[in-house]
Amino acid sequence: MKNKESIAVVGAGSWGTALAIVLADNGHEVRLWTQNEKRVEEINGKHTNHQYLPDVELPKNILAFSSIKDVLSGLDVVVLAVPTKAIREVLQSIKNIRTEPFTVVHVSKGIEPDTLMRISEMIREELPEELCKDIVVLSGPSHAEEVSLRHPTTVTVSSENMKAAEGIQDIFMNQHFRVYTNPDVVGVEIGGALKNIIALAAGISDGLGYGDNAKAALITRGLAEIARLGTKMGADPLTFSGLTGIGDLIVTCTSVHSRNWRAGNMLGKGQKLQDVLDNMGMVVEGVRTTRAARQLSVKYGVEMPITEALYGILFEEKDPKVAVDELMARMKTNEMESLVHIMDRQQEI
Numbered sequence: 001m002k003n004k005e006s007i008a009v010v011g012a013g014s015w016g017t018a019l020a021i022v023l024a025d026n027g028h029e030v031r032l033w034t035q036n037e038k039r040v041e042e043i044n045g046k047h048t049n050h051q052y053l054p055d056v057e058l059p060k061n062i063l064a065f066s067s068i069k070d071v072l073s074g075l076d077v078v079v080l081a082v083p084t085k086a087i088r089e090v091l092q093s094i095k096n097i098r099t100e101p102f103t104v105v106h107v108s109k110g111i112e113p114d115t116l117m118r119i120s121e122m123i124r125e126e127l128p129e130e131l132c133k134d135i136v137v138l139s140g141p142s143h144a145e146e147v148s149l150r151h152p153t154t155v156t157v158s159s160e161n162m163k164a165a166e167g168i169q170d171i172f173m174n175q176h177f178r179v180y181t182n183p184d185v186v187g188v189e190i191g192g193a194l195k196n197i198i199a200l201a202a203g204i205s206d207g208l209g210y211g212d213n214a215k216a217a218l219i220t221r222g223l224a225e226i227a228r229l230g231t232k233m234g235a236d237p238l239t240f241s242g243l244t245g246i247g248d249l250i251v252t253c254t255s256v257h258s259r260n261w262r263a264g265n266m267l268g269k270g271q272k273l274q275d276v277l278d279n280m281g282m283v284v285e286g287v288r289t290t291r292a293a294r295q296l297s298v299k300y301g302v303e304m305p306i307t308e309a310l311y312g313i314l315f316e317e318k319d320p321k322v323a324v325d326e327l328m329a330r331m332k333t334n335e336m337e338s339l340v341h342i343m344d345r346q347q348e349i
Contacts, residue, residue, distance in 0.1 A: 004028055005171065008071045009079040010090060012039060012064065013282065014052035014144035015107060016081030021148050022177045023079075024059035032064045033071040040064040051281075056148045069097050077103050077171065079138075080123070083283040084110030087119060091126035101133045105157075105168055109139060109192040110285045111292035116299065118189040134164035137185055138172070139192035140243040141251035143258070150176040156243045157181055158188040180243065187239030190230040194307075195249040196286030197293055198222030199260035201310050202253035204320050206261075207268020214324070218306065219253050225304050229293070232300045260286040267313065268320050290314055 004027045009020045012034035020030045034040060043049055043064035047057055065071045072078065072094060082090050087108065104127070106119050117125070120135045140155030147153050157172075157179055159165040165181045173179040182188055198218060205214045226249070227240040239245055252258045263284045266276045277284060294311045297304040309327050312318035 005077065006031065006075050007077045007079065007171065008033065008075050009081055010068070010071065011081035012036070012043070012049060012052070013081065016079070017049045017053055017058070018144035018147040019079060019081060019107060019172075020062050021056075021059060022172055022174065024061045025150075026171065026174055028061070028171065030062045031071045031075070032062055033066070033068055034064060035066060037066050040066045053144065053148045068093050072098055075102060077105060077168070080104055080106040080108065082108065084108050084112060084119060084285060085283070085288060087122055088126055091123060095127055095131065098131060101131055103134045103136060103164055103168070104132055105136045105138055107138045108285070109196060110289050111193045111296070113288060113292040113295065116292060116296055118186070118193070120185055120189060134159055134161045136165050136168045137188050138168065139188050139248065141247040143251065143255060145257050147177065152176055152178070154178045154180065154243055154247075156188055158183065158185045160185060182239060182242065182244070184236040184239045186233055187230055187235030188244045190233060190235055191226060191240055191244040192248055193285075193289050194226040194229070194293055195222075195252050196260045197290050197307055197310055198226070198249060199252040199258050200264040200267075200284075200286040200290070201306050203258075203261040203264020203266075204268035204313065205324060207265040208321055208324060210324070215253065219249055222253075222306055223249055225306055229296060229300060229302045229304060232302050233296075259284055263287070273314055287314055
């Protein structure tokens with residue numbers, strides 16, 4: 001995949017557009033899909049996507065389409081950059097159009113409630129194996145706003161087929177966008193999805209005015225919570241100390257670019273969930289993922305107090321201050337208990 005290629009990016013939100021910029025900078029012909037006809041006209045005519053990345057000029061080798069058939073024609077690589085709730089619908093459209101096998105690179109971060117499937121599992125369920133050659137996950141600490149400005153960024157790609165992951169590493173990597181490989185698909189997906197829950201909680205804490213001490217505690221204990229569930233699901237514990245674990249957690253919990261942090265911040269300041277979602281203008285993946293993570297905690301018998309508290313705020317109208325105060329008043333425990341469990345899991349692996 002080192003040669004220049006035609007690559008489809010399905011989804012022209014902030015992240016899909018930013019990744020299209022990376023690919024275009026690397027000399028690839030990028031076809032960017034959006035259902036919005038006005039956005040197609042803007043991208044092709046003005047080379048901007050003002051709603052999602054204001055004041056960013058797009059390379060001229062990005063061409064937008066509203067026809068998914070035209071976007072997919074004759075391509076070997078499809079980058080899936082739509083919200084988790086839209087993935088199945090988009091995959092079904094792709095399945096009805098494509099006949100030749102291709103590689104899917106998914107860059108969304110979430111877990112499907114009720115089925116409790118990771119995104120790669122959803123893709124595998126929707127696309128027949130003879131059509132979908134390989135599934136590659138791209139994840140890590142990466143705000144679209146900064147990627148689009150060519151600020152230094154590092155991410156991880158993961159796949160059950162490491163040759164496929166290395167191929168995707170080649171087409172994305174450049175002097176601004178460094179890509180590492182990691183064979184732990186479960187860990188990479190779980191870390192990327194669950195960090196949004198902790199970011200919502202961190203935003204709530206900041207909205208309540210609780211300061212850096214409380215946020216540091218949420219990030220640290222949040223990482224332990226993610227690792228407990230992830231290792232129980234079969235992830236490598238070391239993944240959570242890397243880019244898609246602590247790296248993604250830090251950037252999502254501390255930056256105003258983070259839509260999950262911003263949503264949590266508004267909740268902490270007293271706004272209602274539906275009002276927050278209506279005002280955001282973009283999908284807040286952490287809300288849906290909180291429901292799925294709570295279901296996973298029950299399924300695997302894993303204690304996840306931050307997730308439980310956030311679930312109460314989001315879906316049971318619990319007062320944010322009461323929920324945070326109850327977290328601080330929990331029964332005393334040993335900080336190292338989680339570490340011991342994770343190290344035991346590492347020895348089993």
